Amino acid sequence: MAALGLAGVSADMAVAQVTVPPDTLIIARQAGMDLQLALAGAVKRGIDSKGEVKVFKDAGDGFAAWGKAIPGLFVKGSESGHNTRALPVIWSDRDGFEKAAASLSDAGEALSKAAAAGNTEGVASAFQAVGAACSACHRTYRAR
Ligand code: HEC
Numbered sequence: 055m056a057a058l059g060l061a062g063v064s065a066d067m068a069v070a071q072v073t074v075p076p077d078t079l080i081i082a083r084q085a086g087m088d089l090q091l092a093l094a095g096a097v098k099r100g101i102d103s104k105g106e107v108k109v110f111k112d113a114g115d116g117f118a119a120w121g122k123a124i125p126g127l128f129v130k131g132s133e134s135g136h137n138t139r140a141l142p143v144i145w146s147d148r149d150g151f152e153k154a155a156a157s158l159s160d161a162g163e164a165l166s167k168a169a170a171a172g173n174t175e176g177v178a179s180a181f182q183a184v185g186a187a188c189s190a191c192h193r194t195y196r197a198r
Contacts, residue, residue, distance in 0.1 A: 080136040083127040090120055090188070097165075097181055107169050107177040114166025117184050121159030125152050139197040147194075154191035161187050 074082075097113050128144050128151070144151050161183035168176030 076132045076134075077136045079127060079129070079132050080138045080140075083124075084136070084138075086120060086123070086127070090117065093117070094181075094185065094188070097184075101178055101181060104174075106172075107174050108172050110169040110177055111166050114162050114164070114169055114180070117162030118159045118166060119162070121155050121157070121162055121187070124155040124158070141195050141197055144195050151191075151195055154187070154195065157190065158184065158187040 093113055093116060097110055100107070100110060125148075128140060130145065132138070133140065133142065133145065161180055165177060165180035165184060168180050
């Protein structure tokens, strides 16, 4: 019986859609963005203090993964709620928004690689590219 019950559960899960209440999604993406900012601050302090750059590999991976996750956090139905600053152009210019997110992934991957190689200059320039990717997206897709 227990085994049958379990089989029923997994069959249900296979057809079920993931649904997240819009407010939860908006809070999660805002929190993720806040964490990216905190992470960027930590990396900047590390670069400025001329410490060992290998420790930034995880940061690079985190920027890269966030860039990949962003488009899926701005689904239809999450255009409003929880004081979102997401602009409608996110949905009308989807290609541009996805490109802006991909440029954060690319910069994060470059940062991760440079960090793994202990390449201080590479980390600094990839970090510039990370910052540029954040700003470029905000300029077009986020309300001030
Ligand atoms: C592809 C677009 C895009 C990229 C790349 C991006 N952001 Fe954002 N960011 C947004 C949008 C859109 C919002 C508004 C989200 C909302 O309020 O629903 C936002 C919001 C924020 C916020 C405010 C969160 C809050 O609490 O309201 C911060 C801080 C932030 N981003 C930091 C960053 C940092 C740092 C990076 C780069 C490491 C980054 N973002 C990369 C689009 C982007």
